[in-house]
Amino acid sequence: MKFVIQRDQLMESVQHVMKAISSRTAIPILTGLKIEAKETGIKLTGSDSDISIESFIPTEDNGIVNIEQIEAGSIIVQAKYFPDIIRKLPQKTVEIITDNHLNVTIRSGNAEFHLNGQDADEYPQLPQLHTDESFELPTDLLKDLIKQTVFAVSTVETRPILTGVNMKVEEGYLNFVATDSHRLASRRIPLESQTASITFPSVVVPGKSLTELNKILEEDQESVEVSVTENQILFRTKNLYFLSRLLDGKYPETSRLIPEQSKTIVYGQTKELLQSIDRASLLAKESKNNVVRLQTKENTVLEISSNSPEVGKVVDEVTADSIEGEDLKISFSAKYMMDALKAIENDHVKIEFTGAMRPFIIRPIDNDQILQLILPVRTY
Amino acid sequence: MSKWYPKKGRVILHVDMNSFYASVEMAYQSSLKGKPLAIAGNPEERKGIIITSSYEARAKGVKTTMPLWEAKRLCPELIVMRPNFDRYRIASKEMFKILYEVTPYIQPVSIDEGYMDITSCEDQGSPLAIAERIQTKILSQLDLPCSIGIAPNKFLAKMASDMKKPLGITVLRKRDLPYKLWPLPVAEMYGIGGKTADKLKGIDVETIGDLVEADLFQLKRLLGINGERLQNRAKGIDPSPVDPDAIHDFKSIGSSETLPHDTTDETEIKKLLRHLARNVARRVKRKHAVGQTVQLMLRYHNRKTVTRSVKLPDYIENEEDLFQTGVDLFEHNWNGEPIRLLGITLQDVAEKKDIAKQLDLFTYEKEASKEKLYVAIDQLTEKYGENPFKRIKEQEEEPRTSFQKDFLDDYFHQ
Numbered sequence: 001m002k003f004v005i006q007r008d009q010l011m012e013s014v015q016h017v018m019k020a021i022s023s024r025t026a027i028p029i030l031t032g033l034k035i036e037a038k039e040t041g042i043k044l045t046g047s048d049s050d051i052s053i054e055s056f057i058p059t060e061d062n063g064i065v066n067i068e069q070i071e072a073g074s075i076i077v078q079a080k081y082f083p084d085i086i087r088k089l090p091q092k093t094v095e096i097i098t099d100n101h102l103n104v105t106i107r108s109g110n111a112e113f114h115l116n117g118q119d120a121d122e123y124p125q126l127p128q129l130h131t132d133e134s135f136e137l138p139t140d141l142l143k144d145l146i147k148q149t150v151f152a153v154s155t156v157e158t159r160p161i162l163t164g165v166n167m168k169v170e171e172g173y174l175n176f177v178a179t180d181s182h183r184l185a186s187r188r189i190p191l192e193s194q195t196a197s198i199t200f201p202s203v204v205v206p207g208k209s210l211t212e213l214n215k216i217l218e219e220d221q222e223s224v225e226v227s228v229t230e231n232q233i234l235f236r237t238k239n240l241y242f243l244s245r246l247l248d249g250k251y252p253e254t255s256r257l258i259p260e261q262s263k264t265i266v267y268g269q270t271k272e273l274l275q276s277i278d279r280a281s282l283l284a285k286e287s288k289n290n291v292v293r294l295q296t297k298e299n300t301v302l303e304i305s306s307n308s309p310e311v312g313k314v315v316d317e318v319t320a321d322s323i324e325g326e327d328l329k330i331s332f333s334a335k336y337m338m339d340a341l342k343a344i345e346n347d348h349v350k351i352e353f354t355g356a357m358r359p360f361i362i363r364p365i366d367n368d369q370i371l372q373l374i375l376p377v378r379t380y
Numbered sequence: 381m382s383k384w385y386p387k388k389g390r391v392i393l394h395v396d397m398n399s400f401y402a403s404v405e406m407a408y409q410s411s412l413k414g415k416p417l418a419i420a421g422n423p424e425e426r427k428g429i430i431i432t433s434s435y436e437a438r439a440k441g442v443k444t445t446m447p448l449w450e451a452k453r454l455c456p457e458l459i460v461m462r463p464n465f466d467r468y469r470i471a472s473k474e475m476f477k478i479l480y481e482v483t484p485y486i487q488p489v490s491i492d493e494g495y496m497d498i499t500s501c502e503d504q505g506s507p508l509a510i511a512e513r514i515q516t517k518i519l520s521q522l523d524l525p526c527s528i529g530i531a532p533n534k535f536l537a538k539m540a541s542d543m544k545k546p547l548g549i550t551v552l553r554k555r556d557l558p559y560k561l562w563p564l565p566v567a568e569m570y571g572i573g574g575k576t577a578d579k580l581k582g583i584d585v586e587t588i589g590d591l592v593e594a595d596l597f598q599l600k601r602l603l604g605i606n607g608e609r610l611q612n613r614a615k616g617i618d619p620s621p622v623d624p625d626a627i628h629d630f631k632s633i634g635s636s637e638t639l640p641h642d643t644t645d646e647t648e649i650k651k652l653l654r655h656l657a658r659n660v661a662r663r664v665k666r667k668h669a670v671g672q673t674v675q676l677m678l679r680y681h682n683r684k685t686v687t688r689s690v691k692l693p694d695y696i697e698n699e700e701d702l703f704q705t706g707v708d709l710f711e712h713n714w715n716g717e718p719i720r721l722l723g724i725t726l727q728d729v730a731e732k733k734d735i736a737k738q739l740d741l742f743t744y745e746k747e748a749s750k751e752k753l754y755v756a757i758d759q760l761t762e763k764y765g766e767n768p769f770k771r772i773k774e775q776e777e778e779p780r781t782s783f784q785k786d787f788l789d790d791y792f793h794q
Contacts, residue, residue, distance in 0.1 A: 156693050181741045257741055291736045331736060357748040359741065375744055377736035 001037045001073025001098045005057065007089055007108065009066050010042075013055035014083050016240065017046030019212040020053040021079045027124070032076035033083075034123050035096070039070055045126070046079065051209050052126050053216070054241035069095075074120035077104055085113055126243060129234045133200040134227035137174075139217050139237065141189060142224050145176045146214045148187040148343040148370060153207030154180035165210055166251040167233075168202035177254055178207065183336040184254060184359075184373040185343060200228045204251050209233075209244035216240065258373060259359060262352035264328040266302065267321040267365065270349045273302075274341040276318045280306040281334030283314050291377050292334045296327050306334070321348065330356045332376045337362075340372035384506035385499065391507045391530065392622060393496040394537035395479060395514065398525040398546035400492035402434040404471045405461055407523035416440060417459045420448050431463060435546060468492075471522060478517050482510060487534075487622045493541075495534050497622035511549050519547070535618035536561075538570045554616045561614070562589030571610060576603065588614045633669065635659035636723025642681040644718050653706045654699075656724040661699035668732050670695035674702060676709035677723035688713045689727065695737065702726065 014033070023031055025048050034045040041058040059067045075098045086094065089108035097105045098117060106113040137145075146165075154162035159181070166177040169191065177186040191198070213235055217224070227234040235242040280292040284306040292306040300320045307313040330353060341349065346364030353360040362372040385391060397403065401419040406412045416437035420428040428448040440455035452458055472491045479486050482504065485497035504510055511528040518526050527548040529540025539561060540552035552560060567577035569588050579602055585591050591599075591614040599607030612618065635656045643649065664671065674696075675689035688709050696702065706724045739747055 158693065179741060182738050184741060252742065254741075333738065355748065357739065358744065359739075373741075375739040375741055377738045378747060 001035070001075055002069060002071040002096070003037050003042060004068045004093055004095045005042060006066050007086060007092055007094045009057050010094060011083075011086050013042075013044050013057050014086055016055040016216045017044045017053045018079060018083055019046070019216060020048055020051040021046040022048040023080065025049065029076065029118065029122050029124070031079055032118055032123070033079040034074065034076050034120055036074040036120065037070055038072050042067060042070075045123070047124070047126065049124075050206065050245045051212060052241075052243040054126070056239040056241075058239065073098060075102065075104055076118035076120055076123055077115055081115065085115075126241075127232065129227050129229055129232060129243070133198055133229075134225055134234075135174075135191060135198055135200075136223040136225050137189075139220050139222050139224050142226075142235075143214055143217055143219065144345075145174075145187050145189065146210045148345075149176040149178040149185040150207050150210045150214070151339050151343070152178040152180060152183050152185035156180075161204055161247055161249040161251055163208075164204035164206050164247040164251075166202060166204050166254075167228075169198060169200055177251075179252075179254060179373075182333070182375050183340065184257075184371075185340070186254075186371045186373075187343075188369050201230070202251060203228055203233060204247040204249070205233055205244060206247055209242075213242050213244075216242065257359070258361065258371070259352075259354045262325065262354050262361075264296065264323070264325040264353040266296070266323050266351045266353070268302070268318065268349055268351070269321065270341055270344050270347055270364075272318055273349065274338060276302075276304045276316045277334050277337050277341070279316055280304045280314050281338070283308045283311050284334050290334045291331050292337070293329065293331045295329045296323050325353075328353050328356065330360070330376050331378070332360075332374055336374045340374060343372055344370060384508075385502045386532070389532050390497060390499040391501075392532065392534055392537040393498055393507070393511055393514075394529040394531075394534065394541040395475075395494055395496065396527050396529075396538075396541040396545075397475065397492035397518075398527060399432050399434055399438075400471075400524075401432045401463060401468055402437075403524050404467050405464070406434070407471070408464075408467060410523075412459065415459055416442070416455050416457060417461065418442055418448075418451055419463050420451075420460050421463065428460075433458075471524060474522055475518055475524065475526075478514060478521070482514065485622050485624065487624055495537060495622045508549065508551065515547065515549060533616070533618040534620055534622065535570060535613045536616055542568075542570070557616050558589070561616075562587060562592060564588050566591055569610070569614065571613065576610075579603065632675075632725050632727040632729055633660055633663050633667070633671065634675070634723055634725030635663075636677055636721060636725075638679075638721045639719065642718035642720050644716065649710065649719060649722065650707060652722050653710065653724065654703055656722060657699050657703035657706055660724055660726055661697065661702055664697050664726060664729070667729075669729050670697045670732055671726035671729040672696070673727040674705040674709065675723075675725040675727055676706055676713065677721070677725070678710070678714065678719060679721035680715075681718040681720055683720070685721075686713065689725075691728070695730075696726070 017033060021031065021033060025031060027049060030047055030049060036043040039059065041056055044055045046053050057066055059065070059070065085106055090111055091109035093108065095107040102117040102119060104115040104117040106115065149165050153165060157163065162180055168175050172191055173188040174191055175186065175188040177184065222237055225236045227236070231246050233244050233246055277292060281290055284290045284292055292304055295303045297303050300323050302318045302320050303315060304318060305313065305315040340362045344362065344364050346366065348365040349362060350365050351360060351362050356376060357378055359373050359375050362374070364370055402417045405417060405419065414436060416434060418433040418437050419431045421431060430442060430444055430446045430448065430451050432444055433442045437455055437458055442451045442455050442458065448460065468491060476486065476488065476494065479494060479496055483496055483498055483501055486494050488494040498507060498510055501510060507530045511530055515526055515528055518524055525546040527541045527545045529537040529542070529550050529552060531537040531540050531552040532554065536552045540550040543550040564587060566572055566580050566585055566588055567574070580591065583594065583598055583602060585594050591611055594611065596608060596611060599611055603610065637652060637656060639648070639652060672695050673689050673691045675687055677685065677687045679685040690705060690709060692705065702724060
């Protein structure tokens with residue numbers, strides 16, 4: 001195998017596949033990074049058996065040549081050293097050559113590395129997905145779906161299914177839902193008409209997979225093809241192949257847990273509320289649950305306060321756009337509220353309460369595709 | 381107005397019973413008086429350690445927590461008795477009764493010591509006269525010796541009561557500090573343990589006087605916020621009030637027990653864990669508390685002791701949760717060697733009223749169903765002050781485990 005490649009291009013791809021490589025894995029070969037060279041381009045592969053990522057660098061892209069002098073072949077290099085080597089090479093181009101004894105030579109300018117490689121035949125075959133159930137999404141929309149939900153997945157393994165994001169298609173909408181049972185984040189988008197008729201099972205994608213995917217995907221209008229089978233999900237763009245295991249088990253039915261009526265509705269400015277909660281939480285951080293209290297006052301004023309006996313207290317007032325319904329006094333986690341408000345995407349927010357001990361809902365004022373739900377805390 | 385009482389400031393007494401358990405035994409059986417006596421847990425068994433000893437025994441080098449065999453070696457004529465907790469409980473109750481005759485502002489610290497704020501007791505005489513009366517009364521009515529410190533704050537009162545034992549009364553005024561307090565080694569200071577003393581030695585702080593002189597910035601870097609507090613105390617400043625409710629502050633609740641013989645029998649081990657979990661749960665419940673961290677202590681046949689703990693996502697309070705977490709910890713950490721002692725402790729403990737409970741999407745209905753009740757309580761609380769409704773305390777019939785704390789609980793809840 002031999003090729004000469006632009007260092008920046010190679011580095012970017014290496015960083016992508018590194019997201020899937022773990023130094024702690026049951027299969028030793030998976031600590032390596034697979035490089036395959038063909039006339040059409042270079043393919044890098046990384047996997048920890050939960051997530052597998054392939055990144056492709058085309059020989060030529062829109063008339064720009066990325067790779068030259070290609071001799072086909074493949075090799076496994078140690079992921080512990082390879083990325084740092086590439087990052088620190090002195091020149092803009094890198095030459096990579098292997099011989100018959102699995103020796104890898106990396107050359108750039110006057111620097112020359114010799115690495116021991118491993119036989120690419122020993123690398124497990126990535127499963128090929130066979131499914132018709134796929135659909136396309138603009139990349140930036142998929143990134144929104146992830147960003148607005150994935151923060152709410154559970155970080156503890158007490159209910160493993162809650163560490164994932166529930167993805168399903170319902171009535172022409174694609175739904176993402178995540179909950180750690182203390183708060184819930186959901187986002188849905190209408191599917192394009194040609195894909196609206198697809199059926200695919202309700203699946204649960206590990207939160208970690210989506211977080212990594214979001215880091216790799218570029219913020220652009222290119223589309224991502226999503227394919228789902230019983231136990232795996234594939235996200236594919238022109239040069240990226242991202243395969244993740246799905247979580248086993250049934251995701252709890254959450255739609256019926258969302259209250260339909262409300263007793264108090266607050267309309268307010270997202271940023272102002274966010275800043276006020278942030279201020280109040282400065283002192284609350286010391287206490288056990290980072291709890292702040294919200295109380296409705298006269299003249300559409302919201303009082304936001306927090307009290308940590310050992311540190312001190314804070315009282316802040318925010319003027320709401322309007323308040324409808326009953327007076328309310330409620331305590332909740334400042335962190336959950338801030339996470340939710342950050343996901344709102346709109347300057348104005350509508351918060352619907354049904355009592356101090358019941359979940360409340362936060363939505364942008366003008367659309368019902370984003371829904372954030374938070375369970376309050378009760379002071380005994 | 382009395383010249384004995386300051387216009388501003390307070391008068392605090394610290395009453396400290398002298399070798400309490402041993403003294404109580406001597407009061408019950410006067411033939412023991414003047415003899416080296418030690419109270420030890422289970423004298424017949426190998427696990428016995430000295431709980432307390434008389435001054436005669438201390439003179440021979442017998443110390444609290446010393447293994448029994450070592451104490452006997454130092455003092456072969458040592459008389460060893462099992463603790464009679466009932467006797468100590470009764471004696472302590474009587475002792476505090478005498479204190480309460482003077483003032484209700486009493487902060488019990490343990491079964492045998494407490495602080496009194498007598499600032500407003502000038503009608504009963506000078507502080508010294510009050511202290512003498514208390515000491516005489518405890519001695520004549522209960523046949524028990526105590527030492528009393530008189531000072532403008534709790535810290536100085538505590539230091540003062542320690543200066544003359546047994547049967548001492550020591551007045552420690554601010555103007556006395558340079559010659560009474562400051563020459564003492566810093567390790568003698570209440571609140572400074574061996575480790576802190578070592579650290580202080582590292583910055584050439586040997587005496588309490590050195591601590592007063594020490595650079596505050598350096599102290600804070602060495603000991604954190606506690607450095608400032610210790611320096612203030614050394615200067616004679618301690619604003620902490622005599623708090624009658626302080627005994628209810630607690631950070632952990634635990635129970636441990638030695639097995640009758642070393643064992644690797646999991647059934648037996650789990651049985652003991654169950655028993656410990658039950659003990660802890662009972663006390664947690666009595667205190668209306670919850671806790672978030674469970675610690676398991678394992679002591680092996682060779683006295684090697686390990687503690688392992690786990691912080692849970694939620695607060696727990698009941699026996700089953702404690703037991704399950706304890707068993708989990710056990711199964712993950714036991715090395716298979718014979719076990720001598722097990723302990724379960726609930727840590728990060730807080731009173732329910734002080735903590736917030738994060739409601740759960742899948743279970744909140746249960747809590748929400750009581751919402752109207754909570755709203756009503758809230759409104760009444762706003763109107764009348766502290767929550768006018770108290771949950772009915774449950775009666776406990778099983779024997780107590782952690783004697784001191786439980787004793788004080790019982791005493792101050794009746």
